[in-house]
Amino acid sequence: MSTSAAQVVETQESPPLSVIVVGAGLVGLAAAIALRRQGHHVDIYDASSFKVELGAGLAIPPNTVRCLLDLGCNISNLNPVENLCFTSMAYDGSTGMKSDDTDYQARYGMPWFMAHRVDLHNELRRLALENEGDGQPARLHLNCRVISCDLEACSITLDTGAVRAADLIIGADGIRSTIRSYVLGETIAIPPSHTAGFRWVTDAAALEPYPELDWIVKTVPMGARLISAPVLPKQPGAVDHRTIIIYACRGGTIVNVLAVHEDIRDQDSVAWNVSVTQKDLLDFFSDYHPKFKSLLQLADNIHIWQMRIVPPLKTWVNKHVCLMGDAAHASLPTLGQGFGMGLEDAVALGVLLPKMTPASKIPSRLLAYERLRKPRAEFIAAESFEQQHIPAKRGLYLRSIEMRDQVMGYNVRQDAERVLGELLKGEWVSSTT
Numbered sequence: 001m002s003t004s005a006a007q008v009v010e011t012q013e014s015p016p017l018s019v020i021v022v023g024a025g026l027v028g029l030a031a032a033i034a035l036r037r038q039g040h041h042v043d044i045y046d047a048s049s050f051k052v053e054l055g056a057g058l059a060i061p062p063n064t065v066r067c068l069l070d071l072g073c074n075i076s077n078l079n080p081v082e083n084l085c086f087t088s089m090a091y092d093g094s095t096g097m098k099s100d101d102t103d104y105q106a107r108y109g110m111p112w113f114m115a116h117r118v119d120l121h122n123e124l125r126r127l128a129l130e131n132e133g134d135g136q137p138a139r140l141h142l143n144c145r146v147i148s149c150d151l152e153a154c155s156i157t158l159d160t161g162a163v164r165a166a167d168l169i170i171g172a173d174g175i176r177s178t179i180r181s182y183v184l185g186e187t188i189a190i191p192p193s194h195t196a197g198f199r200w201v202t203d204a205a206a207l208e209p210y211p212e213l214d215w216i217v218k219t220v221p222m223g224a225r226l227i228s229a230p231v232l233p234k235q236p237g238a239v240d241h242r243t244i245i246i247y248a249c250r251g252g253t254i255v256n257v258l259a260v261h262e263d264i265r266d267q268d269s270v271a272w273n274v275s276v277t278q279k280d281l282l283d284f285f286s287d288y289h290p291k292f293k294s295l296l297q298l299a300d301n302i303h304i305w306q307m308r309i310v311p312p313l314k315t316w317v318n319k320h321v322c323l324m325g326d327a328a329h330a331s332l333p334t335l336g337q338g339f340g341m342g343l344e345d346a347v348a349l350g351v352l353l354p355k356m357t358p359a360s361k362i363p364s365r366l367l368a369y370e371r372l373r374k375p376r377a378e379f380i381a382a383e384s385f386e387q388q389h390i391p392a393k394r395g396l397y398l399r400s401i402e403m404r405d406q407v408m409g410y411n412v413r414q415d416a417e418r419v420l421g422e423l424l425k426g427e428w429v430s431s432t433t
C-alpha cells in the first residue's frame with residue numbers, strides 16, 4: 001500500500017463509523033468482527049431469539065479456514081474434524097472412488113475440516129461480542145425483526161416501529177433477505193432449484209453396536225463419505241441424482257448426514273424445510289444396500305430442506321447499504337463454499353473500511369467491495385448448480401487442479417488490500433488536484 005496515500009486518510013482523524021448489521025447468522029457475526037476490529041461501532045439486529053439453534057455440520061475448506069483465522073478464531077473451539085479423504089461408494093454396496101488427493105495443508109497452507117454449526121456460531125459470537133480484542137464489542141439485539149430500510153436516511157425500521165440510523169447498513173439477512181429489495185429497488189424471485197436434501201445428525205456413540213457402520217467414523221483416514229445412486233435416463237416420477245454425504249464433526253462425536261437429491265415436488269407450493277419421518281427416508285432409499293440402511297434406521301428429527309441459489313443480481317450495493325452472504329449469493333452446498341463466500345465478503349469489507357475511513361467514502365468503498373466480490377461469489381453459485389446438475393461436471397471442484405486452486409487457494413485479504421491500495425492512490429490524486 002502507498003504510505004503517502006494512507007497518511008492522507010489517517011490525518012483526517014475521522015471518527016469510527018456506526019454500522020448496522022441485519023442478521024446474526026454466521027456471516028453477519030463475521031462482518032461485525034471484521035468491522036469492530038477496525039474500531040467501528042457495530043449493532044447487530046436479528047429476528048430470532050437463538051433459543052433453537054440448528055444442529056448440523058458444515059464443511060470448512062482451506063479458503064474458509066484462512067478467513068476464520070484472519071478473524072481471530074480459535075480453531076480448537078470449533079472441535080474440528082480434519083477431512084483427510086473423500087470415499088465414495090455406490091448405492092448397491094460396491095466400492096467407488098477413494099480420493100486421497102487431499103494435500104490441502106501442503107498446497108494451500110490450510111487444512112479442510114468439518115465443524116458443527118453451533119460451535120461456529122458460538123465462536124463467532126464470542127469474537128464479535130467479547131470485551132477482549134481490538135475495538136469495542138458489537139451489540140447484539142435479538143427478537144428484532146427489520147421490516148424496512150430507508151436508503152436516503154440510511155436507516156432501518158424494526159417491527160416495533162423503532163427507527164435506527166447508521167453510517168453503513170449491511171444486509172446479512174440470508175437467502176430470503178428483506179434488505180435486498182431495498183438495495184435493488186424491487187423484489188426478486190428466488191427460483192426453484194429442483195434440489196433438496198434430507199438432513200439430520202446422529203450421535204457417533206449410537207453407531208457403536210453396528211460393526212457394518214464402522215467405515216463411517218472408525219476407518220482411517222477420516223473424511224467425507226459419499227454414497228451415490230447411478231444417474232438413470234430420466235423417467236417420469238423418478239428421482240435423479242441421489243447422494244448421501246456423511247461426515248463426523250464436533251471432535252468425532254456427531255455424525256452429520258445430508259442426502260441431496262432431485263426434488264420432484266412443486267417447490268413453490270411446499271415449505272422450505274419440512275419435517276419427515278424415518279419411514280419416508282427409508283422408502284426414498286429403499287433400493288440402497290442393507291448396510292446403509294442401519295444408518296438410516298438411526299435417523300430421527302429429519303428435515304427435508306430445499307436448496308436454492310440467488311440468481312446474479314444487478315447490484316449488491318446502493319448508497320450506504322450493501323448485501324453480504326446468502327442474501328447476495330446463496331449457493332447449493334455442492335462445493336461446500338456457501339459460508340466461505342460470506343466469510344470472504346466480511347474479511348474484504350473489513351479491509352476496505354479501515355480505521356479513520358470517513359463516512360463520505362462509504363459509497364465508493366462499497367462499489368469496490370462489489371467489484372471485488374461479485375464475480376467470484378457468482379462463479380461459485382453457478383458452479384454449485386452446474387456441478388450438481390450436469391453429470392460430466394460432478395466433482396470437478398475436487399478433480400480439477402485449476403478449479404481447486406482458484407476456489408481454495410484464494411487469499412481474500414491480499415486481494416482486498418491490493419484494491420484498497422489502488423483506491424487510496426486515486427483518492428490521494430483527486431484530493432491534491
Ligand SMILES: Cc1cc2nc3c(=O)[nH]c(=O)nc-3n(C[C@H](O)[C@H](O)[C@H](O)COP(=O)(O)OP(=O)(O)OC[C@H]3O[C@@H](n4cnc5c(N)ncnc54)[C@H](O)[C@@H]3O)c2cc1C
Pocket residue numbers: 022023024025026027028045046047048057058059060144145146147172173174175176177178197199258305306307324325326327330331333336337338339340341342
Ligand atoms: C443443507 C445446507 C448445507 C450447507 N452446507 C454448507 C457447507 O458444508 N459449507 C458451507 O460453506 N456452506 C454450506 N451451506 C451454506 C451456508 O449454510 C450458508 O451459506 C451460510 O450459513 C449463510 O449464512 P448467512 O449468515 O449469510 O445467512 P443465514 O444463516 O440465513 O442468516 C441470516 C440471519 O438473518 C436473520 N434475519 C433474516 N431476516 C431478518 C430480518 N428481516 N430482520 C432481522 N433478522 C433477519 C435470520 O434470523 C438469520 O439469523 C449449506 C446450506 C444448506 C441449506
Ligand SMILES: *[C@@H]1O[C@H](CO)[C@@H](O)[C@H](O)[C@H]1NC(C)=O
Pocket residue numbers: 074075076077
Ligand atoms: C483456544 O481454546 C482452547 C480451548 O478450546 C484453549 O485451551 C486455548 O488456550 C485457546 N487458545 C488461545 C490462543 O486462546
Ligand SMILES: *[C@@H]1O[C@H](CO)[C@@H](O)[C@H](O)[C@H]1NC(C)=O
Pocket residue numbers: 054271272273274
Ligand atoms: C423451517 O420452516 C419454518 C416454516 O417455514 C420456519 O418457521 C422455520 O424457521 C424453519 N426452520 C429453520 C431452522 O430455518
